Amino acid sequence: MNRAARATIDSSALRANLRTLRGACDARIMAVIKADGYGHGIVPVARALADADAFAVARLEEALSIREAGMHNRIILLEGLFHAEQLALAAQLGLELVVHAPQQLQMLESLTQSHRYPVWLKLDTGMNRLGFEPGAAAGLVRRLSACGAVQGPIQLMTHLANADDPDDATTARQVELFSDAVGDLPGERTIANTAGMLAWPESCADWVRPGIGLYGVSPFASKNGTDLGLRPVMTLVSELIAVKTVAAGGRVGYGGAWTASHPTRIGVAAVGYGDGYPRHLGSGTPVRLGAATGRIAGRISMDMITIDLEDAPDAKVGDEVMLWGDGLPVETLARLAGTIPYELLCGVTRRVAMRVV
Ligand SMILES: *Cc1c(COP(=O)(O)O)cnc(C)c1O
Numbered sequence: 001m002n003r004a005a006r007a008t009i010d011s012s013a014l015r016a017n018l019r020t021l022r023g024a025c026d027a028r029i030m031a032v033i034k035a036d037g038y039g040h041g042i043v044p045v046a047r048a049l050a051d052a053d054a055f056a057v058a059r060l061e062e063a064l065s066i067r068e069a070g071m072h073n074r075i076i077l078l079e080g081l082f083h084a085e086q087l088a089l090a091a092q093l094g095l096e097l098v099v100h101a102p103q104q105l106q107m108l109e110s111l112t113q114s115h116r117y118p119v120w121l122k123l124d125t126g127m128n129r130l131g132f133e134p135g136a137a138a139g140l141v142r143r144l145s146a147c148g149a150v151q152g153p154i155q156l157m158t159h160l161a162n163a164d165d166p167d168d169a170t171t172a173r174q175v176e177l178f179s180d181a182v183g184d185l186p187g188e189r190t191i192a193n194t195a196g197m198l199a200w201p202e203s204c205a206d207w208v209r210p211g212i213g214l215y216g217v218s219p220f221a222s223k224n225g226t227d228l229g230l231r232p233v234m235t236l237v238s239e240l241i242a243v244k245t246v247a248a249g250g251r252v253g254y255g256g257a258w259t260a261s262h263p264t265r266i267g268v269a270a271v272g273y274g275d276g277y278p279r280h281l282g283s284g285t286p287v288r289l290g291a292a293t294g295r296i297a298g299r300i301s302m303d304m305i306t307i308d309l310e311d312a313p314d315a316k317v318g319d320e321v322m323l324w325g326d327g328l329p330v331e332t333l334a335r336l337a338g339t340i341p342y343e344l345l346c347g348v349t350r351r352v353a354m355r356v357v
Pocket of ligand 1: 034193194195211
């Protein structure tokens with residue numbers, strides 16, 4: 001079945017972004033492909049990024065889909081296991097577990113089976129989300145090392161809360177707190193997400209964990225991915241299914257939120273919030289019609305948008321309409337919608353057909 005709204009995923013851009021990010025830090029790369037590869041499709045993303053040193057996912061099912069696709073790369077479960085029932089599958093899939101909470105430690109300590117899980121001990125250096133008190137690191141490493149279900153050495157991680165703000169001193173404090181806490185414990189270290197890699201070289205450590213940058217998108221509010229030498233991976237398009245002229249004074253769409261000040265050609269494209277194009281986008285938001293620009297006129301509907309074609313005089317039914325992608329950064333759309341590009345990318349819905357090129 002053909003759906004109007006569709007996305008292309010540029011695997012050569014994914015590979016190029018991986019290379020670019022490798023240049024930012026002299027560290028091994030854990031490619032973060034959680035949330036279905038930030039909405040790009042986890043399996044095609046994993047295939048394109050197979051050269052990464054490891055993958056990082058949030059859920060066991062995500063790891064399963066990578067293994068089912070025949071890939072044997074190292075996989076780290078960023079939130080570890082939620083329940084003891086997941087232990088057997090995690091062992092079978094050969095996953096590495098983040099241990100961030102007492103119940104996960106106890107789960108491993110109570111095991112009698114012979115499998116040994118590689119473990120990443122997560123310390124909370126200021127985000128106040130997941131992780132143990134930094135001061136407890138040495139003691140926890142001792143307990144984990146003594147545990148028959150754990151494969152040493154224990155690896156060490158933390159997560160940065162404010163790395164996307166290059167002027168915020170929180171990051172330097174987090175890095176210092178982490179370094180002090182892990183001291184000369186054995187095991188590899190990882191601190192940085194994309195923003196850490198690009199703005200805080202002291203956060204690079206042995207491993208880095210880029211997510212958003214791999215998809216060609218900037219983690220910084222004031223920059224786009226292209227400013228950082230990255231290439232956008234996802235292009236979201238649809239097509240015009242109707243074009244009409246609305247008389248002066250005519251109001252367009254639900255609530256009549258946009259009024260024509262003069263006779264105006266309005267195009268209707270088959271995409272809406274049912275595809276993940278956010279309803280928060282207001283009139284004036286740009287869309288691309290070839291080299292021309294159209295502007296959203298009126299409210300976003302579930303399956304349709306209405307576009308002022310004033311500056312796209314040649315636009316006609318069947319023409320492609322680009323919502324974001326190469327030349328129309330998803331960062332721009334996120335700013336206009338009052339959100340971050342992560343949310344727009346992850347929010348593309350299942351009915352949008354993804355074509356990998
Ligand atoms: C999502 C995530 C990342 C990747 O962050 P980006 O900002 O997308 O680079 C890294 N580490 C952890 C623990 C994460 O949850």
